[in-house]
Amino acid sequence: MSLLFILFFPLVIGAILLVAKPKQAFAISLIASIIELVATAFVLKDAAAAENGLVFTKPWIEEAGISFSLWVDGVNGILIGLCALMVPFIVATTANSDKANNAQYQGLMLAMQTALMGAFLAKDAFLFYFFFEASLLPIYFLAAIYGGENKNAITFKFFVYTLFGSLFLLIGLIYVYLVTPGSHSSDIETLYQTAIMLPERIQGNLFLAFFIAFAIKMPIFPFHTWQPDTYTVAPTQATMLLSGIMLKMGTYGLIRLVLPMFPLGMITWGNTAIILSVIGIIYGSIIAIQQKDAKRLLAYSSFAHVGLMSAGILSQSTEGIQGALYQMLSHGINIVGLFFIIEIIERRTKSREIAQLGGITQYSYVLTVAFVILSLGSVALPLTNGFIGEFLLLKSVFDHDMILGIVAGITIILGAVYTLRLIQKTMFGNFSRITKDFEDVSSAEKWVLIPLCVLVIVGGVYPTWILNFTEPGVQALVSLLK
Amino acid sequence: MTAIIALSLFGISNLFLGFWFPRKTIQMVTLLFLVVSMALTVSDWNHELLWFGNMFRTTNTSINFSLIIQLAAFFVVAFSKAFGQDDEHTHPAEYYAIMLFSVVGAILMVSFDHMIVLFVGLEILSVAMYVLTGSDKRNLRSNEAAIKYFLMGSFTTGILLFGITLVYGATHSFYISNIGTILTNTAPESMPSFLFIGVLLIIVGLLFKVSAAPFHFWTPDVYEGAPTIFTMFMSTIVKTASFAALFHLVSGIFGSLYTVWVLPVYFISMLTLVVGNISAVYQQSVKRMLAFSSISHAGYLLLTVSSKQISTTSSILYYSLSYTLATVVAFAVLILVSEYQSARVEKPENFSSFEGLAKNNPGLALCFTISMLSLAGIPLTAGFWGKFFIFSDTFSRNIIYPVILAILMSAVGIYYYFKGIIAVYLKAGEIEKIEVPVLFKMALWACTLGTIILGVYPSLVKSVF
Numbered sequence: 001m002s003l004l005f006i007l008f009f010p011l012v013i014g015a016i017l018l019v020a021k022p023k024q025a026f027a028i029s030l031i032a033s034i035i036e037l038v039a040t041a042f043v044l045k046d047a048a049a050a051e052n053g054l055v056f057t058k059p060w061i062e063e064a065g066i067s068f069s070l071w072v073d074g075v076n077g078i079l080i081g082l083c084a085l086m087v088p089f090i091v092a093t094t095a096n097s098d099k100a101n102n103a104q105y106q107g108l109m110l111a112m113q114t115a116l117m118g119a120f121l122a123k124d125a126f127l128f129y130f131f132f133e134a135s136l137l138p139i140y141f142l143a144a145i146y147g148g149e150n151k152n153a154i155t156f157k158f159f160v161y162t163l164f165g166s167l168f169l170l171i172g173l174i175y176v177y178l179v180t181p182g183s184h185s186s187d188i189e190t191l192y193q194t195a196i197m198l199p200e201r202i203q204g205n206l207f208l209a210f211f212i213a214f215a216i217k218m219p220i221f222p223f224h225t226w227q228p229d230t231y232t233v234a235p236t237q238a239t240m241l242l243s244g245i246m247l248k249m250g251t252y253g254l255i256r257l258v259l260p261m262f263p264l265g266m267i268t269w270g271n272t273a274i275i276l277s278v279i280g281i282i283y284g285s286i287i288a289i290q291q292k293d294a295k296r297l298l299a300y301s302s303f304a305h306v307g308l309m310s311a312g313i314l315s316q317s318t319e320g321i322q323g324a325l326y327q328m329l330s331h332g333i334n335i336v337g338l339f340f341i342i343e344i345i346e347r348r349t350k351s352r353e354i355a356q357l358g359g360i361t362q363y364s365y366v367l368t369v370a371f372v373i374l375s376l377g378s379v380a381l382p383l384t385n386g387f388i389g390e391f392l393l394l395k396s397v398f399d400h401d402m403i404l405g406i407v408a409g410i411t412i413i414l415g416a417v418y419t420l421r422l423i424q425k426t427m428f429g430n431f432s433r434i435t436k437d438f439e440d441v442s443s444a445e446k447w448v449l450i451p452l453c454v455l456v457i458v459g460g461v462y463p464t465w466i467l468n469f470t471e472p473g474v475q476a477l478v479s480l481l482k
Numbered sequence: 483m484t485a486i487i488a489l490s491l492f493g494i495s496n497l498f499l500g501f502w503f504p505r506k507t508i509q510m511v512t513l514l515f516l517v518v519s520m521a522l523t524v525s526d527w528n529h530e531l532l533w534f535g536n537m538f539r540t541t542n543t544s545i546n547f548s549l550i551i552q553l554a555a556f557f558v559v560a561f562s563k564a565f566g567q568d569d570e571h572t573h574p575a576e577y578y579a580i581m582l583f584s585v586v587g588a589i590l591m592v593s594f595d596h597m598i599v600l601f602v603g604l605e606i607l608s609v610a611m612y613v614l615t616g617s618d619k620r621n622l623r624s625n626e627a628a629i630k631y632f633l634m635g636s637f638t639t640g641i642l643l644f645g646i647t648l649v650y651g652a653t654h655s656f657y658i659s660n661i662g663t664i665l666t667n668t669a670p671e672s673m674p675s676f677l678f679i680g681v682l683l684i685i686v687g688l689l690f691k692v693s694a695a696p697f698h699f700w701t702p703d704v705y706e707g708a709p710t711i712f713t714m715f716m717s718t719i720v721k722t723a724s725f726a727a728l729f730h731l732v733s734g735i736f737g738s739l740y741t742v743w744v745l746p747v748y749f750i751s752m753l754t755l756v757v758g759n760i761s762a763v764y765q766q767s768v769k770r771m772l773a774f775s776s777i778s779h780a781g782y783l784l785l786t787v788s789s790k791q792i793s794t795t796s797s798i799l800y801y802s803l804s805y806t807l808a809t810v811v812a813f814a815v816l817i818l819v820s821e822y823q824s825a826r827v828e829k830p831e832n833f834s835s836f837e838g839l840a841k842n843n844p845g846l847a848l849c850f851t852i853s854m855l856s857l858a859g860i861p862l863t864a865g866f867w868g869k870f871f872i873f874s875d876t877f878s879r880n881i882i883y884p885v886i887l888a889i890l891m892s893a894v895g896i897y898y899y900f901k902g903i904i905a906v907y908l909k910a911g912e913i914e915k916i917e918v919p920v921l922f923k924m925a926l927w928a929c930t931l932g933t934i935i936l937g938v939y940p941s942l943v944k945s946v947f
Contacts, residue, residue, distance in 0.1 A: 061941045063796070064871075126870075134861040144908055152908050156900060163860075164893040171889055174874045 002043050003056045003070045006084070007117050009036055014110030021103040026094060029106035033088040036113070040084035047072040048469055055123065065185040069123040074473020078325045078466070079120040079252055082332045083245050087113045089452065090240045093340045095444035097347070099235070105146060112138040112241055119249050125173050125186045125257070132217075132249060133166050139241060143234035151233050158230040165216030165223070169253075172209035175202075176261065188256065192480060195261035200268065207265025210258045211273055217250035218306045220273075221280030231299035236343040239295070243302045243339070244332040251306065251328060254313045255321055260480040266316065274314045274400065278408050280307030285414035289421070294342045294352045297422055298335065301378065304411060305331050311408060312393035315400035316481055321474045322467060323392025329466065330377060330385035330459055337374040337452040341367065344445055345426065349434040354422065359431030363438035368427045370449040375419045377456040380412060385459025388467075483533050483540050483593075485522040485548065486586050492519070493582035500575020509559060509921075512578045516556045516585075523548050523589075536657065537596035544593035546799050546947055547726040551588045554718040554806045555581060560925035561814045562711050563821075577617060581715065584610030588723035592730070597646045597656040600727055604642065604691070607723060608635045611716060615708040627707025634690070634700040642687025648680025662735035670739065678742045684731065685743055691724035692780045694750050695757035702761075705773035706831075710820065713769065714813035717776045718806045725783055729798060732787050747787055752884055754781035759894040768816050769831045771898055772809070775857060778895060779805050782869065785876045785884055796947035797871035803943065804856060804864030804936060811853035811929045812902075814922070815846055822916050833901055838911025845923075846916065847906045849930045856933045858899040859892050864936035871944075 013032040017025055047054050053073030060068035072080060091109060094100045115138060118131030136159060144155040177186045180194045195203070216223040231239045259266070284304030291297035309327050312320035344367060345360065346352050361368040373384070380386035390412070398405025431438070441449065459466070492515040499508050526540045533540070559581065562574075583606060590603025612635065616628025650656060652674050653664045665673075686697065693701040705713045736743060758778030765771040783801060786794050816831065819839065823830035840847035856865035869892060876885050905911075918926070936943060 059941075060939070061867075061944060063793075063941065063944050064874075130861045130866075133866075137855070137860065137862065141907070144904070152904055156904065159900065160893065160896055163896060167889045167893055170870075170873070171877075171886060174870075174877050178874065178878045 001056070002039065002046070003054060003072065003121060006036060006040050006043055006080070007070065007114060007121055009039065010087070010110040010117070011114035014107040014114070017103045017107030017110065023101060025103040025106045026091070026100040029091050029110060030088060032110060033084075033091050033113070037084045037088055040080055043072060044077050044081055044469075047077050053077075053473070057123070060124070060127070065180075065183055066126050067124050067185075067187065068127060069187065070121040070127075071123040072121065073476070074470040075255060075321075075325065075477060076120045076252065077473070078329055078470055079245075079248055080117060082248065082329050083113060083116050083120060086240070086244050086332050086336055089336055089340075089448050090237050090244070092444070092448045093240070093336075093343065094237060095447075096442065099146070099237070105142070105237075108138045108142045109237060109241065112142070116241075116245050116249070120252060123188055125177065125188050125191055128188070128253075128257075129166070129170060129173055132169070132253075133163065135246060135249070136162060139238060139246065142238040142241070143230065146235040146238070147233045148235075149233065154229045154233045158226045161226040162216055165213040167213075168209040169213035172206045172213075175206060191257075192260045196263060198262075198264075200264040203262045203265035204268040205265075207258065207262040207269050210253070210262070211269065214250040214253040214258065215273075215276070215310075217253070218247050218310060219250070219303065220307060220310055221276050221283055224280065224284075224303050227303055228296050228299040231302070232293060232296045236339055239299075240336045240339050243299070244336040247302070247306055248328045248332065251309050251313060251324060254310060255324065255477065259313065259316060259321075260477060263481055266314070270314055270316075271401075274311050274397070274404060277307045277311035277314065278397070278404050280304065281311070281408055281411045282414070285411055285418065288418040289414065291418075292354055294345070294354055294357075294422060294426065295339070297354070297418060298338055298342065301415065301418060302331070302335055304415065305335075305378075308390065308393050308397075308408060308411060311404070312396045315396040316478075317396045317399060318474055318478050319392045319399070320396030321477065322470055323389050323396060325389075325470050325474070326463065326466060327386070327389025327393055330389050330456075333452055333455050333459070334374050334377040334386060337370065337449065337456075338378060340445075340448060340452075341371050341374065344441060348439050351434055354425045356432055357426040357435055358429040359427075360435050360438050361427045362431060363435070364440045366446060366449065367441050370453050371423055371427060373453040373456050375423055377460070379416045379419050383457065383460045385456050385463070387460055388463040483526055483531065483538065485519040485552075486589055488522055489515070489519045489582050489586045489589070493579045493586070496575055496579040496582060500573065500579075503575075505574040508575050508578055509562060512559050512582065513556060515582065516552055516559065519585075520549060520552045520556075523552065532595060534599075536659075537599045538590070538593055539595035539658075540593055543795050543799070544726070544730075547592035547722065547802070548589045550799065550803050550806060551585060551592065551719050551722055553803075554722065554810065555585045555715070557806075557810045557814075557925050557929060558711060558715045558718070560921055561714065561810065561817065563817065563919065563922070577614065580610045580613055584614075584715075585719065588719050591723040592726040594727070594730070595658045597650070597658070597661075600731075601639070601643060601646060603723075604727070605639060607720060608639065608691075611635075611712070611720060614712040614715065615704060617712065618709045621707075623707040624709065625707075627704045630700055630707075631704045638687050638690035638697075641683050641690070645680045645683030645685075645687055648676045648683065652677035652680065658731075658735055665735060666738045670741075678739070681736055681739055681742055682746065685728065685736075685747065688724050688728040688731070689750060692721055692728065692783075693777050694780050694784060695754040695777065696750075698754070698757065698777050701777055702770050702773040705776070706767065706769050710769065710813055710817045710831075713772075714810055717772065717809055717813070721776060721780065722802045722806065725780070725798070725802065729787055729795075733794070747784060748881075748884055751781050751784035751787075752887055754778065754784060755888055755891045759891040759898075762898045763894065765898065766833060767829065767831045768812075768833055768836065768902060771833075771901075772812055772816070775895070775898070776809070778891065779857075781891070782872055782888055785881070785888060786872050793871075794875050796944060797868075797875045799947040800864075800871055800936075800940065800944055801868040804868040804933065807929045807933045807936070808853040808856035808863070808865055811849050811926060811933070812857065814926055814929075815850040815853070818846065818916050818918060818922075819913070822913065833905045834911075836902060836905040836911075837909035837913075839906045839913050841911075842913060842915045846918070846926075849926050850906055851903050852930050852933055854899040854902045856937070858896045860896075862934065862937050864933045864940070866937060867940040867944075
């Protein structure tokens with residue numbers, strides 16, 4: 001029941017917001033997302049205590065053997081936690097803006113939370129797919145209605161591109177589902193047992209179908225062309241949802257579905273996939289260095305980070321998966337914070353052009369400190385949350401293939417280059433015409449920035465309890481791979 | 483089965499009611515008639531019976547198809563507003579009567595057990611449709627559409643009849659069950675070759691009616707020319723009935739001649755998918771887009787035709803239902819918007835006349851969006867499960883490449899359905915609040931809710947089908 005609550009509660013509140021359009025949309029949405037966070041915390045506590053995680057099953061389409069089943073274990077617990085944790089922050093970033101009491105905007109964000117939660121919670125493959133695709137609707141409308149210049153074409157490209165990718169996933173899922181014995185079942189654990197028995201050639205094709213779907217979602221080179229434009233054009237909160245949480249659906253899909261289902265497919269295509277991921281890391285970083293628009297720079301940095309996660313996951317080691325899970329959490333926290341800082345700057349200066357900014361530190365000390373902490377988290381400096389995940393990921397890639405590990409390691413240098421350049425050009429130096437008399441961060445903005453910074457440090461200093469939480473789930477998963 | 487008799491009587495009484503009552507009363511009475519006939523249809527549930535000298539068979543499948551047809555007719559009647567400028571000159575009672583008669587034809591087509599009943603049903607349905615297509619007497623396009631439809635339709639009927647004749651010549655029977663027994667018990671080599679031609683001609687005749695490519699050329703023009711309310715009728719009822727008949731023949735008695743027709747049917751199905759979807763992309767008119775979309779949906783349905791699996795019947799039923807619910811909403815919103823825009827813009831049926839609909843008409847915009855999403859097959863709507871069941875059925879017979887093509891084409895479909903959504907929500911435009919009659923609004927929301935409920939909990943009807 002508690003699983004049902006955390007799944008549907010945001011949707012119910014979101015639907016109320018969309019239909020009734022109350023004046024206090026911001027307060028309702030914030031309180032709802034905090035209740036959701038507390039409820040999720042209790043669910044995760046129960047899941048950590050239970051030996052095999054929590055499971056909830058109800059028949060859904062009995063004739064086809066499709067059930068409405070949810071579960072929480074070490075693997076998806078992190079993502080559910082991330083989703084529940086970040087949405088209050090994302091809602092809070094709208095405080096005092098024109099979107100704060102826009103009931104439609106808040107309602108769509110909460111509806112999005114349900115879709116994301118559903119994809120992470122689903123134990124049935126078609127239920128996963130259902131939410132995986134349904135999540136496109138709220139995010140599409142968020143981006144398309146409230147987006148910036150040229151939004152129609154860009155958001156449409158985003159929608160068609162990602163949906164096109166998920167259709168491959170659908171083909172693959174149906175294929176495996178039809179191989180399941182008896183009157184068929186689409187339970188993920190049944191699919192594991194069925195898929196590994198398939199011959200190598202078929203597993204290879206299925207691996208490709210699944211990988212393309214998730215690669216577009218994350219995105220992985222060369223399926224990333226929708227991403228920078230969409231991240232740039234979407235309103236900040238939609239970008240946060242996209243990069244902070246939604247792209248993790250892709251990495252989660254790799255961990256949950258691809259690895260355990262197609263070990264033979266991995267033999268055929270795994271290396272290609274890792275190489276593509278590593279190319280994405282370097283390619284994204286190099287392009288990020290040259291960006292003029294701060295939001296676009298972060299979009300490419302996100303692209304680079306997710307490449308490393310994917311490479312680590314595909315290395316099929318415990319460290320890789322643990323690191324990816326930890327990095328998903330840290331990346332979610334860091335990227336939301338960074339996008340918020342760009343939003344704060346944009347609200348005051350009406351510009352995201354790095355060249356036009358500078359000298360903000362003279363007017364806002366808090367913003368500078370927050371920016372530095374979050375950036376260092378993103379660069380993966382020791383004692384920040386980014387370090388733990390990135391270290392484990394690089395180790396796993398290195399163990400898999402030394403040369404790829406070295407190439408992927410360059411990301412730390414390149415990441416430092418573009419991130420520090422961003423800080424330097426915006427925060428330090430002489431103030432420009434538009435950053436003159438920069439208004440200091442308001443208390444509402446501090447309420448978002450300071451907790452995020454604390455999370456960055458806490459995550460870097462004390463990672464064990466998260467790693468302990470994920471360990472049993474990851475161990476169970478890795479034992480399937482052998 | 484008694485539903486057929488009742489509906490015919492209702493139709494005749496409708497004609498007389500027109501003498502005394504205004505359109506609105508007749509509309510309500512027609513709705514009542516349809517509810518009664520649906521109840522009569524349901525009363526045959528689980529009684530597999532033969533009627534009229536074994537020429538007519540009611541099975542649960544045929545009852546389900548009849549119910550979908552009558553439900554569609556119910557919504558079409560509920561969505562019907564004043565025909566033309568004023569009620570007095572347009573004889574509304576006759577249109578309602580003709581609609582009821584054509585429903586009779588459609589029911590005959592889904593429950594025939596004799597070739598002649600199929601032919602008679604098709605003719606009742608078609609002749610009624612020719613009249614309705616041309617019912618906007620002062621509109622040149624409507625007249626043109628009626629002529630086109632009539633010429634094409636009668637040509638088709640000729641082909642079908644010729645096919646029936648050839649099959650009769652080979653099997654000496656019009657009875658479906660007899661033909662089936664003869665075909666299964668005779669080796670294909672010992673059958674006369676004109677039998678195969680006959681089978682193919684029958685299939686082609688019905689493919690004309692479901693507007694599969696390359697027999698689709700009449701569809702866009704006829705759909706565009708006919709008054710929108712009758713386009714709605716055509717794209718749901720005619721399609722469902724013809725499809726049910728095709729499925730009944732092909733998966734039933736012609737099942738043993740699988741090798742004769744399977745390749746042509748697959749080829750046609752793939753061609754239909756490509757032609758329907760690609761042509762829809764280029765349409766400026768919503769009505770024409772919906773015409774091509776109905777062609778492409780015929781392509782999806784055709785994929786499943788060649789199977790004898792039990793689950794396929796329920797997939798086809800589910801797909802027809804979801805398609806019907808979404809299509810009637812799309813046409814209903816089109817009726818309202820084009821009526822509103824007809825005085826303001828030159829081409830009231832274009833996408834451009836939908837621009838800015840969401841601003842003052844959020845309800846209509848939402849209904850239209852959900853129907854587009856359902857037609858596109860996005861989760862949360864019935865259309866997703868419709869496609870899902872069809873794909874998994876076809877896939878389960880190891881037919882892989884046509885399904886992959888269908889999935890790619892459904893990605894193309896998103897493009898043109900989203901053109902509607904983008905126009906409604908994202909384009910700036912001025913549309914004032916459109917007045918919607920109460921009955922119209924209720925029907926609109928009923929279909930929309932139905933689409934969502936079937937999208938979230940498909941078992942609700944899947945367990946019945």
